[in-house]
Amino acid sequence: xxxxxxxxxxxxxxxxxxxxxxxxxxxxxxxxxxxxxxxxxxxxxxxxxxxxxxxxxxxxxxxxxxxxxxxxxxxxxxxxxxxxxxxxxxxxxxxxxxxxxxxxxxxxxxxxxxxxxxxxxxxxxxxxxxxxxxxxxxxxxxxxxxxxxxxxxxxxxxxxxxxxxxxxxxxxxxxxxxxxxxxxxxxxxxxxxxxxxxxxxxxxxxxxxxxxxxxxxxxxxxxxxxxxxxxxxxxxxxxxxxxxxxxxxxxxxxxxxxxxxxxxxxxxxxxxxxxxxxxxxxxxxxxxxxxxxxxxxxxxxxxxxxxxxxxxxxxxxxxxxxxxxxxxxxxxxxxxxxxxxxxxxxxxxxxxxxxxxxxxxxxxxxxxxxxxxxxxxxxxxxxxxxxxxxxxxxxxxxxxxxxxxxxxxxxxxxxxxxxxxxxxxxxxxxxxxxxxxxxxxxxxxxxxxxxxxxxxxxxxxxxxxxxxxxxxxxxxxxxxxxxxxxxxxxxxxxxxxxxxxxxxxxxxxxxxxxxxxxxxxxxxxxxxxxxxxxxxxxxxxxxxxxxxxxxxxxxxxxxxxxxxxxxxxxxxxxxxxxxxxxxxxxxxxxxxxxxxxxxxxxxxxxxxxxxxxxxxxxxxxxxxxxxxxxxxxxxxxxxxxxxxxxxxxxxxxxxxxxxxxxxxxxxxxxxxxxxxxxxxxxxxxxxxxxxxxxxxxxxxxxxxxxxxxxxxxxxxxxxxxxxxxxxxxxxxxxxxxxxxxxxxxxxxxxxxxxxxxxxxxxxxxxxxxxxxxxxxxxxxxxxxxxxxxxxxxxxxxxxxxxxxxxxxxxxxxxxxxxxxxxxxxxxxxxxxxxxxxxxxxxxxxxxxxxxxxxxxxxxxxxxxxxxxxxxxxxxxxxxxxxxxxxxxxxxxxxxxxx
Numbered sequence: 001x002x003x004x005x006x007x008x009x010x011x012x013x014x015x016x017x018x019x020x021x022x023x024x025x026x027x028x029x030x031x032x033x034x035x036x037x038x039x040x041x042x043x044x045x046x047x048x049x050x051x052x053x054x055x056x057x058x059x060x061x062x063x064x065x066x067x068x069x070x071x072x073x074x075x076x077x078x079x080x081x082x083x084x085x086x087x088x089x090x091x092x093x094x095x096x097x098x099x100x101x102x103x104x105x106x107x108x109x110x111x112x113x114x115x116x117x118x119x120x121x122x123x124x125x126x127x128x129x130x131x132x133x134x135x136x137x138x139x140x141x142x143x144x145x146x147x148x149x150x151x152x153x154x155x156x157x158x159x160x161x162x163x164x165x166x167x168x169x170x171x172x173x174x175x176x177x178x179x180x181x182x183x184x185x186x187x188x189x190x191x192x193x194x195x196x197x198x199x200x201x202x203x204x205x206x207x208x209x210x211x212x213x214x215x216x217x218x219x220x221x222x223x224x225x226x227x228x229x230x231x232x233x234x235x236x237x238x239x240x241x242x243x244x245x246x247x248x249x250x251x252x253x254x255x256x257x258x259x260x261x262x263x264x265x266x267x268x269x270x271x272x273x274x275x276x277x278x279x280x281x282x283x284x285x286x287x288x289x290x291x292x293x294x295x296x297x298x299x300x301x302x303x304x305x306x307x308x309x310x311x312x313x314x315x316x317x318x319x320x321x322x323x324x325x326x327x328x329x330x331x332x333x334x335x336x337x338x339x340x341x342x343x344x345x346x347x348x349x350x351x352x353x354x355x356x357x358x359x360x361x362x363x364x365x366x367x368x369x370x371x372x373x374x375x376x377x378x379x380x381x382x383x384x385x386x387x388x389x390x391x392x393x394x395x396x397x398x399x400x401x402x403x404x405x406x407x408x409x410x411x412x413x414x415x416x417x418x419x420x421x422x423x424x425x426x427x428x429x430x431x432x433x434x435x436x437x438x439x440x441x442x443x444x445x446x447x448x449x450x451x452x453x454x455x456x457x458x459x460x461x462x463x464x465x466x467x468x469x470x471x472x473x474x475x476x477x478x479x480x481x482x483x484x485x486x487x488x489x490x491x492x493x494x495x496x497x498x499x500x501x502x503x504x505x506x507x508x509x510x511x512x513x514x515x516x517x518x519x520x521x522x523x524x525x526x527x528x529x530x531x532x533x534x535x536x537x538x539x540x541x542x543x544x545x546x547x548x549x550x551x552x553x554x555x556x557x558x559x560x561x562x563x564x565x566x567x568x569x570x571x572x573x574x575x576x577x578x579x580x581x582x583x584x585x586x587x588x589x590x591x592x593x594x595x596x597x598x599x600x601x602x603x604x605x606x607x608x609x610x611x612x613x614x615x616x617x618x619x620x621x622x623x624x625x626x627x628x629x630x631x632x633x634x635x636x637x638x639x640x641x642x643x644x645x646x647x648x649x650x651x652x653x654x655x656x657x658x659x660x661x662x663x664x665x666x667x668x669x670x671x672x673x674x675x676x677x678x679x680x681x682x683x684x685x686x687x688x689x690x691x692x693x694x695x696x697x698x699x700x701x702x703x704x705x706x707x708x709x710x711x712x713x714x715x716x717x718x719x720x721x722x723x724x725x726x727x728x729x730x731x732x733x734x735x736x737x738x739x740x741x742x743x744x745x746x747x748x749x750x751x752x753x754x755x756x757x758x759x760x761x762x763x764x765x766x767x768x769x770x771x772x773x774x775x776x777x778x779x780x781x782x783x784x785x786x787x788x789x790x791x792x793x794x795x796x797x798x799x800x801x802x803x804x805x806x807x808x809x810x811x812x813x814x815x816x817x818x819x820x821x822x823x824x825x826x827x828x829x830x831x832x833x834x835x836x837x838x839x840x841x842x843x844x845x846x847x848x849x850x851x852x853x854x855x856x857x858x859x860x861x862x863x864x865x866x867x868x869x870x871x872x873x874x875x876x877x878x879x880x881x882x883x884x885x886x887x888x889x890x891x892x893x894x895x896x897x898x
Contacts, residue, residue, distance in 0.1 A: 001030070001038050002088040004081075006095035006141075008044040008070040015126050016066040018159050019094045022124065022205065023060045026092065027053055029209050039084040044068030047078035070099050072141055073107045076114045090120045090213060097125040099141045107141070111148050120151035120173070120213045129158040130597055134167060134200060135193045142168075151213055155203070160296075161597075165200040167191065172213050176203050194561060194632040196608040198599025199549065284347055290517050291336035298328035302594045305536065309602045325537040329590040333514055517593040518544065520622030521612040530613035530674040532667055534588035536595070536602070541588035543671060546601060547609035547630040548583045561632040568692040570639040572733030574646025575828070581630040582651045583607070584660065584668055613671065616678040642704075645679045648672050649736040653831040673743060680705040680740055689725040704740070714741050714750070716757050717871050717880045724864050726754070727761040731825040734758055735832055748834075749884075755834040756842055756883045757867075759812065760849050763820045764863040767853060770819065780854045783810070783818050784847075808891040809843030810850055837884065844891035845883035851895045852876060 003026065005019050027038050040051040040060065045068045053060060072093065075081045085091055099107070111117050123142040137156065146152045151171030157164050166189070169177055177186040178201050189200070230246070293299055301324040308321055513523045523529065523542075532543045555576050559565035567573060585601050592610040595601045599608075609626040616623065624637060627644050635643055652672045655665055685707060686699035712718040716727050726737060742751055770778055785807035812835070815821035829835040852870060860866035871880045875897050878886055886894070 001026070001036075002041055002050075002084050002091040003038060004041040004043055004072070004075055004085075004091065004093045005064060006044070006070065006072075006093075007042045007064045007066045007068070008096075009067050010070065010096050011126075012066040014159055015096050017063055018126055018157065020060055020063045022094065022157065023053075025205050027060070029206050039088065041075060041081050041084060043072060043075055043081075045071045045074060047074040047081050049078075050080050050084050070095070070141075071103050071107075072099070072145075073103060073110045076110045076116075082114060085116055085119070086114075088119070090122065091116075092122045092124065093141070093145060094124045094126065095141045096127060097138045097141050104140050104143065107145070108148055111145060117148040117150075119149060120171070121145050121149045122153045122155065122173075122208065124155045124157050124164075125167075126157045126159055128160055129156070129163070129165075129197045130160070133193070134191055134195050134197060137167075139167065146170075153208070156200075158197075164203055164205065165197065166203050167200060172211060173208075175211055176207055177201060192561070194629055196549075196599070196606075196629075198606050198608055284351065290515055290519075291332035292339075293328070294331055294335055298325065298332060298590065299594055299597075301325040301328050302536070302591060302598070306598070306600075306602060319538075322537045325591065326539050329537070329539070329588075332590075336515070516542070516612050516614060517589050518596075518610050518612045518622070520625065521589075521614055521619050523614045524618050528615040528617075528678070530671055532586065532671065534591055535585055535664070535667075536587045536591040539588050539590075541590070543586050543613050544589055544592035545611040545613065545671070545675070546583040546585055546587065546592060546595065546605075546607050547581050547611065547626060549606035549608050550580045550630075551577050553577045559634040561634060564633055564636050566636045567639045567643065569690050569730050569733050570635070570642035571646050571736045572730040573635075573643045574648070574650035574736060575732055578634065579631055579643065579647050581609075581627075582647060584651075584655065584658065584664070586667060586671055613675065613678075617682050620682065641679060641683050642685065645676065645683060645704075646733065646736045648675050648679070649739050650831075652676075652739070676740060677705075677743060680708075688723070689729055693723075693725055693728055705744070708737065708741055708744065714746060714754065716761075716867070717753070719872055722864075722868060724761070724867060727758055727867070728864065731758070731762065731828040735828055738832065751832075752834045752837055752884060753881065755829065755832065756838055756845065757880070759815070759821065759829070759838070759842075760846070761863060761867055762825055763815060763850075764853065764857065764866050766820050766822070767857055768860075768863060768866075771858065778820075778854075779818060783807075783814070783820075784851055784854060806851075806892075806895065808847050808888040808895065810847045811843050812839050812846075815846070841884045844888050845879045845886040848876070848879045848886065848891050848894045848898075852879075852898055855898055 003023055005023060007016060007019075011019065023040060030038070038053040040053055042048040042051070042064050044066075051060075072095065075085065123145055125137070125139050125142055127137060134156070139154070139156075142154050146154050146168055149171075151173050152168070153166070153173040153176065154168030155164055156167050166176060168191075169189070174186060177189065179186050187201070191200075301321065305318070305321040305325055308318055513525070513527075516523055529542050531541060533540055534543065555578060558576060558578055559567075573579060583601065583603060583605050585603050585605070587595060587601075589612050592612070595607050596610050599606060601607055609630050611623055611626055612619070620641075623644075624640055627640055628635075628637065631640075631643070649672075652669060655668050655672070658665070681703060683704045684701040685704045686694060687702050687707070688694040688699045689707070691699060708714060712721040713726060715721055716724050726734065729737065738746075738751060738754060741754075746754075767778070812821065812826065812829075816823055816826055849870075852873075852875075853866075857866055860869060870876045875894060878890070878894065
């Protein structure tokens with residue numbers, strides 16, 4: 001076995017230490033029967049002499065030094081390294097994944113030229129999972145080698161946590177992917193822009209040594225080994241000199257197609273000196289906008305607490321672990337305020353350095369591109385968000401990818417892979433990788449993290465909050481909270497000396513409040529946020545909604561991932577399984593950040609996002625981004641908030657029937673109420689409620705909360721309400737809007753009347769649809785209980801045709817039985833609180849309505865026209881405005897008057 005270790009300048013510090021630790025582990029894991037020594041090949045932009053590790057038990061005794069550039073192709077320029085690689089049965093390439101485009105092409109080409117494209121290879125990219133999703137990971141070195149070898153395993157080693165994830169696997173190394181017994185095959189790993197680290201499967205280095213890999217004959221430089229022993233000549237294939245059977249064998253196998261596509265994409269373009277210079281520019285620090293997790297205490301404490309919650313741990317021990325989590329969060333906040341001022345001092349020095357580099361780069365460029373480049377590379381506070389390459393021990397650097405490489409990444413990520421679950425990250429200053437055990441099975445993941453903070457606010461506390469603030473040691477907790485606030489205020493006043501003068505705008509953004517740890521979210525003054533008791537650490541703080549991976553079931557015809565489909569009725573989309581993305585487990589912002597990194601929570605759900613419940617009007621962008629990722633880009637961004645509004649409502653309905661404590665149900669209900677109200681204040685909808693109800697005309701938009709209180713919107717029975725927008729909206733969306741109306745003080749009696757009116761409007765629509773269809777006529781005689789056909793009564797206008805056998809009460813279930821109300825609509829109605837009363841008391845009013853409908857419904861062309869005509873008729877007023885007050889006797893009198 002050969003291990004090629006990247007010791008370039010970008011690996012200085014934690015990365016090179018972690019690489020050396022993995023080398024030792026691989027040496028230790030080798031079987032005792034393997035007497036051949038391991039060959040260690042250090043490289044950067046120079047290949048160093050191989051190091052022979054004779055003792056498989058101890059392996060490398062001293063960490064390697066780091067420095068220099070990054071060019072893996074130098075391994076093929078050294079005869080000693082090349083000899084070692086050719087003699088090895090398998091080789092391992094360790095790197096931080098950062099490489100210039102021209103070197104990617106050269107590395108892939110040289111691998112084939114020297115005949116190493118028949119060797120099994122394991123590529124291990126070392127990085128920090130918290131810096132972005134898998135699709136944003138810089139894996140250009142791995143693409144180069146993965147494209148040309150037949151058996152390859154592509155791993156991502158998260159340095160802060162020690163978690164190892166499979167990003168790609170092909171050939172025999174696919175056996176490391178989880179096997180799904182129900183499917184009879186290994187899972188298909190799909191890495192797209194929506195994939196979270198938590199959805200990639202874990203593995204261990206020990207598992208690798210359980211795979212047997214056979215050797216492949218020596219290959220010519222233009223040859224390529226694919227699955228099932230297939231060997232092709234790539235230039236021949238591209239030139240059309242390949243038989244149809246072989247082409248079909250390539251096309252039908254996903255791994256073969258992926259290998260051919262990746263091999264082609266590695267032929268990129270080089271970078272000029274100006275690009276190189278820009279690659280040396282350094283990211284301006286973010287001025288400590290978030291606390292750091294000191295010594296990983298918060299991460300470790302949460303990890304211990306999660307493990308304890310999965311076992312029969314005594315309550316006393318759980319409370320001790322929760323206290324450790326709360327203390328860690330507080331320490332991180334105290335440290336944050338002290339560091340914030342010091343960060344300001346380093347910013348100007350970095351800016352001066354970047355300006356010098358940019359000036360030299362611009363001088364090299366052609367004159368006609370100077371202005372374009374200056375606008376693209378703006379120097380300033382947020383001008384360089386990516387980490388750049390370098391050799392400073394305390395700084396992490398990263399080469400900015402070129403446009404060609406950016407184009408190549410989607411090719412890599414769009415091909416189906418074989419996958420699993422979970423991931424996150426730990427602080428940069430970890431001394432050594434941590435390998436926590438999974439919570440449940442191999443699909444769970446742990447992770448450390450960075451900053452976060454929470455502090456009780458002066459808002460009124462919920463019933464749940466009041467309950468949780470009175471445990472056995474409630475007085476001590478209150479004393480601790482007072483001391484904590486005093487200590488933070490004192491330290492803050494000391495650390496902010498010299499920079500305390502701020503504009504009123506900055507203060508309004510809440511910079512003097514404890515920061516929100518979840519990226520992108522910001523608090524503001526005046527405070528508009530939801531506070532409560534964290535279900536994990538029991539602190540009273542700003543809470544978050546955790547977003548989970550939805551169940552695997554699919555709905556026929558539902559928008560596909562990444563389609564960004566425009567929805568006619570977005571408020572009706574909350575009950576589909578694909579949008580079941582909200583967890584009932586509510587946590588503070590600090591715990592949510594770590595759970596998001598870990599990828600799971602005590603309920604065993606895969607956590608893929610989090611929404612901090614702070615001022616929605618100031619945080620729409622992170623909300624939209626998180627929700628869009630959770631629903632995997634299925635919907636148009638303009639519909640996303642309305643759809644999430646419906647999702648919240650659907651989760652509230654589920655909350656009432658789930659198996660949970662009353663305290664937890666109450667907390668989620670209050671949280672959902674706050675979220676619905678907040679969303680309604682910023683949610684713009686067409687003035688026709690839906691474009692589908694605008695009769696083809698362009699409709700203006702208005703906030704939903706404003707729309708529901710104007711123009712008798714919530715009173716379809718009023719003579720001035722001609723549009724009936726609420727009744728015309730599909731049943732699922734109607735129930736969502738009804739919930740909002742109830743939150744805005746709609747009385748229970750008014751809500752029941754609305755539901756009744758919605759039912760009869762639905763019946764009118766179904767009646768007209770059935771009349772226009774070629775199906776057999778409606779069984780009016782059976783529905784109304786008449787001895788003569790209803791049409792005869794209409795033609796003769798003979799009141800004697802209404803016999804004593806007529807029905808004076810018709811139930812909702814009979815409407816479903818006769819096809820006047822579909823079962824799906826009834827199911828949506830039962831999600832509300834009003835339908836049971838209508839079932840028990842609404843029968844007589846429904847009978848009055850149906851007698852009228854069967855006598856005069858044929859006179860109207862649309863349901864809206866029919867409803868508006870009925871509501872102004874004196875004989876129908878009671879039925880429309882007070883349906884639950886009609887009994888069988890009054891119903892008989894009203895029917896006789898029709």
